[in-house]
Amino acid sequence: MSEPAWIWRSEHVIPSQPGAGCDAIHEVLEKLGNSNWDDSDIFSVQLAMEEAVVNAVKHGNRLDDRKMVRINSHLAKDLIRIEISDEGSGFDPESIPDPTEECHRDAPGGRGVMLMRNFMSSITFNAAGNQVLMEKRRGEPGRSSSCTE
């Protein structure tokens, strides 16, 4: 499959500190806003980026100042692709207990990856589990919208 025609790219390398991803995230959101993406899409991208960066900084690099987090963003006319990688040992996303199961519903953590999956069009982890590639297509409802409650 051919690559989309990218019209904007950015790369940030940030230290493993809480809040260090703010500028990178703000830059992407501003670009989407300037490209007339709707608020719902921008909300989805922000949610996924916030969760992914927190995962990389806190769980991946364990707040180790010597380790960095890389955020690469690519924008095409109707697609945003974001790749976030850390220098941690990785994790198995399938090992996270399903927080919607009755027995885990009152657990305070474990919802970040679920939200990323539901608000983005696709997310893929590398084999090591220390890099996530997320895509959002403009105007495409999140996966939750097709769920029946």
Next chain:
Amino acid sequence: MAEYQRLTVNEVGDVSVVRFRDQKIIDNLNIQELGRELARLVEVDQRGKLLLNFSAVEFLSSAALGKLITLDKKVKAAGGVLKLCRIQPEIYEVFAITKLNRLFDIKEDESDALASF
């Protein structure tokens, strides 16, 4: 009684109506402080009926959800009642995806919520 930094609290009858000062509940340090202040409502101030009004909240992360879940446990342990209201549609979707809309008693309006205590 010490001021809250992340919350405002008003008494309506015997219900404490709690609003969030932050439009976006993202920052890790603020979320930690929010968690401490929510716990204080129950453990120190011993408020038994809590209504969290989300009208000002435009965004919240899963870490913030964790603080709400911890609050729910504390309220239940103390024999109190916790309800939520005025959640904007995109934020409600976060609750629905994570099925926390089944854990929490969520009302549309503050007046409906107050009447239901």
